Amino acid sequence: MDEVIAQRLCHMLANCEEEKRTTALRSIAKLFKQTDGVANELTLLKICKALYYMLWMTDKPLKVRRVAVSIVELQSGFTDRKNKFRFFSCLFKSLSMEWYSLDKNRLDKMLLFVRIVIAAFLELLNAGKWDKEELEEFGNIVLEEQGIFNSRSLGLAFQFLQTFLEEMKGNMEEQKSKNEWSQLDEISSLRLMRPFLHLVIDLENKQLVDTLFLYVLNRVGSIPGVPCKAIAKAVKLLSKTELVKGFKRKLLVKASKEIGIDGPLSPEEENEVHGVISRIETALQPTPKKAPKNPKTQKPKNERMDGETPEMDNGKDKAPKLMDISDEIEDDMDDEFEEYDDDGYLTLRDIIGCRRSSESLIRRLGSIATSATLKKYLIDTGRRDHKIMKRLNSPYYSRQFFLLALYKLKRRKPLNKFRYVGEPDKIMDIGKKAVAPPSKKGSIDIAKALHNIKHAKPGKSIVRKRNRKPTESKHVVFNLKNNQIATIPKKKRGSFTMPVWY
Structure with a gap:
């Protein structure tokens, strides 16, 4: 496949003129027929993306359906069946990558296109008489990370699950009328359902899991001509594995009852069922965690820290153990302002200096935030x-919570907000009398500043909204230059009315 020619055809497929798009589609069909050997996946992906935009540019329902069928029929030009599966894989990838850009005017045509692609895919599997390797490739395409069930294209995943069995049933009836239907056996039907059993454990979205059971696993037993003994046995075994927990286990038990087909299996079918379950467990087995780089310097889990008390060790409710991050907070600041005054003052530049924090610091701050949330919950519920x-009121934890508050103030980057205000690193006492700052230039009382920011009552502003409702929220601005707090009205989005004579 010539990449230069393919690239030119891709530009023509996304052209605004319908004649050029139709000509390019015919040229793509000829190009596929001339392809010998394995097609380049990257080139196929580019062509599929161009085909997607060709469908995007097509209007009118009849034209959309005709173009969608023509796109799917391009795979018949390949002589190698592996290229046909690679073409379907690239189609699903391109749909997944571009799904986020869909609007309500083009959603229907893409949902129709997904139906047509699924029907053509099942027709390809039927033409190969449900070959073992081809069913394996089908499962790999369904489970591809960048394919159907990627988090960016949930709509594609829902449409695939909701229409799969419906298109399979319609395809079966059509092929039987032409005497071209290849009968499914127990092993082939189980291999066809393998990716869906894999998705039961792999999916985290509850709505997707419910859709998977509602439209696939609960209905597979109602399709005539699809043997389900092996599927029912696999569903029952999967519900007993350690990887399935919570509501998924209940849904699997319910699905096994919905299928309702139970009977003896041949030794070969039994081996296939256990093989499918073992493969799913192996693929979804959690990977072992890597060993730490310096195990000798790592602190043992049961070792106590300075300031911790032995109480609560035997209780059920335990506050998470925290680590002292004072040294890391100091290292994260500028070296110029590392020394503090005797009164405990810090400069604002020390706190809000923009420096990237280490991952270990972020992880420890998360632990501190969890404890702070726990303390707030106990206070709000009256369980003081x-x-x-x-333990949470101890000086050790109070110091940790204070450091967390300072770090939150740093992350807000107030220097960027008050960049054009003179001397932004001075926060004075917001009151009737201005208190002179400490001896160190540009230093502040952090505790007093945080208290003023939290509890000071805003004064009236000349630009305030006169008829503000009591329930309407205020927007507060801190003027650090004059040590004032003022309320300003919320800006309303302007509206522009087109003149009648335009």
């Missing part, structure tokens, strides 16, 4: 006398 509060 809980035994965990004794």
Whole structure:
């Protein structure tokens, strides 16, 4: 396949003129017929993306259907069946990559296109008499990471699950009328359902899992001509594995009852069922965690830290153990301002200096935030006398929570917001009398500043909204130059009315 010619045809496929798009589609069909050997996957992906935009540019329902069928029939030009499966894989990938850009005007045509692609895919499997290797390739295409069930294209995943058995049933009736239907056996039907059993464990979206059971696993037993004994046995065995937990186990038990077909299997079919389950377990087995780089310097889990109390060890409710991050907070600041005053003052530039934090610091801050949330929950629920509060009120934890508050202030980057205000690293006492700053230039009382920011009552502003409702929220601005707080009205989006004479 000539890449230069393919690239030119891709530009023609996305052309605004319908005649050029039709000519390019015919040229693509000729190009596929002339392809010998394995087709380049990247070139196929480019062609499939261009075909997607050809369908995008097509209007009117009858034309859309005709173009969609013509796109799917391009795979018949390949002499090698592996290229046909590679073409379907690239089609699903291109659909997944471009699904986010769909609007309501083009959604229907893409949903129709997905139906046509599924029907053609099943027709290809039927033409190969449900070959073992081809069913394996079908499962790999369904489970591809960048394909149908990627998180960016949930609509594609829903459409695939909702229409798969419906298109299979319609395809079966059509092929039987032409005497071209290849009968499925127990092993072939199980291999066809293998990717769906894999998705039961792999999917995390509950709506997708419910759709998978509602439209596929619960209905597969109602399709005539599809043997389901092996599928029912596999569903029952999968519900007993350790990888399935919670609501998924209940759905699997319900699905085995919905299929309702139980009977003896041949030794070959039994081996196939156990083989499918073992393959799913092996593929979804969690990978072992890597060993730490310096195991000698790593702190043992049961070792206590300075300031921790032995209480709560035997209780069920345990506050997470925290680590002292004072040194890392200091290292994260500029070296110029590392020393503090005797009164404990810090410069604002120390706190809000933009520096990238290490992953270990972020991880420890997450642990501190969890404990702070726990403390707030206990206070809000009136459980101040809980035994965990004794530990959370200790000086050690109070210092950790204070460091977390400072880090949150740093992450807000107030220097960027007050860039054009003179001396932005001075926060004074917001009150009637301005208190002189400490001896160090540009230093502040952090505790007092945080208290003022949180509790100071905003004063009236000359630009305030006069008829503001009591329930309407205020928008507060801190003027660090004059040490003032003012309320300003929310800006409304302007509207432009076109003149009548336009």
